[in-house]
Amino acid sequence: MRKKLMLSLVPVLAALACWTSLAVAAPAATDGKLQVAVGVAPVEYFAKKIGGEFIQTMVLVPAGADAHTYEPKPSQMRALSGAVLYLSVGLEFEQAWEPRLKGANKKLAFVHLEQGLALLPMPEGHEDHHRGKLEPKGKHEHHDEADPHLWVSPAQVRQMALRIAEALTRVDPAHAKVFVANLAAFQKEIDALDAELRAVFVAVPADRRSFLVFHPAWGYLARDYGLTQTAIEFEGKEPSPRRLAAIVAQAKARGTRVIFVQPQMSRRTAESIAQALGARVVVADPLAADWAVNLRSVAAGFRDALR
Ligand code: ZN
Numbered sequence: 088m089r090k091k092l093m094l095s096l097v098p099v100l101a102a103l104a105c106w107t108s109l110a111v112a113a114p115a116a117t118d119g120k121l122q123v124a125v126g127v128a129p130v131e132y133f134a135k136k137i138g139g140e141f142i143q144t145m146v147l148v149p150a151g152a153d154a155h156t157y158e159p160k161p162s163q164m165r166a167l168s169g170a171v172l173y174l175s176v177g178l179e180f181e182q183a184w185e186p187r188l189k190g191a192n193k194k195l196a197f198v199h200l201e202q203g204l205a206l207l208p209m210p211e212g213h214e215d216h217h218r219g220k221l222e223p224k225g226k227h228e229h230h231d232e233a234d235p236h237l238w239v240s241p242a243q244v245r246q247m248a249l250r251i252a253e254a255l256t257r258v259d260p261a262h263a264k265v266f267v268a269n270l271a272a273f274q275k276e277i278d279a280l281d282a283e284l285r286a287v288f289v290a291v292p293a294d295r296r297s298f299l300v301f302h303p304a305w306g307y308l309a310r311d312y313g314l315t316q317t318a319i320e321f322e323g324k325e326p327s328p329r330r331l332a333a334i335v336a337q338a339k340a341r342g343t344r345v346i347f348v349q350p351q352m353s354r355r356t357a358e359s360i361a362q363a364l365g366a367r368v369v370v371a372d373p374l375a376a377d378w379a380v381n382l383r384s385v386a387a388g389f390r391d392a393l394r
Pocket of ligand 1: 155213236302303304
């Protein structure tokens, strides 16, 4: 009986092993490329801009997953053993897993891209993963947690790009010239994008610059371009009807015309709020893989909502 079961499992196990080894072997079959791991897709975009053909990237958080509560899978942990760099933005799981990742891979340089940046505190409405979910806000003042959505600010990405170039040069000095040239080219692109966004947002009248968003991931964009972000969610969850009513009343008073929604979230609540405000729903994905295209479309959505 037992033997039969074992036998019947063999093809399944073989298939699994094959699949896992494929999934894990991808980063190992490197052709001498540097293995660079990142938490979220936009950081991969930056790494590729600087590392180009000399790196192979691995993104831990898959599209549509919650970047805050993510837990790396065992297969990812195994794949990480081949990595030479981890580019962290200080997400909760990255902070929690840093010692384990370093312990499991002595060659791994863990780079803190958030260091040296002028960070904002975690925005109101965002779940604070260090504080108990049930603890009322205000009772417990601590601001350990910075807003980790660093990459929605082109100015901040400019600094992060420099750190990525430095880190790549440290692990692969032979290609330093390429990394420096790639950095210069990318920073030029960032400057052009920044100028474009600035032109869009400057044209928005001062009393139309606030927006609502479920998940407050756009704090650095708001800071850089003079916008006001208000979260609809509270502590990472749908707000109570009473809280929602207060948010809508405040948004009305502020002349809010724009509501950002992430593509993976339901639009229903957003549509009903939009109707109450005469606002427009703009799809804005903070984790979009094509960083520049996404920021342009967010700005265009904002502009169009004011017509
Ligand atoms: Zn977030």
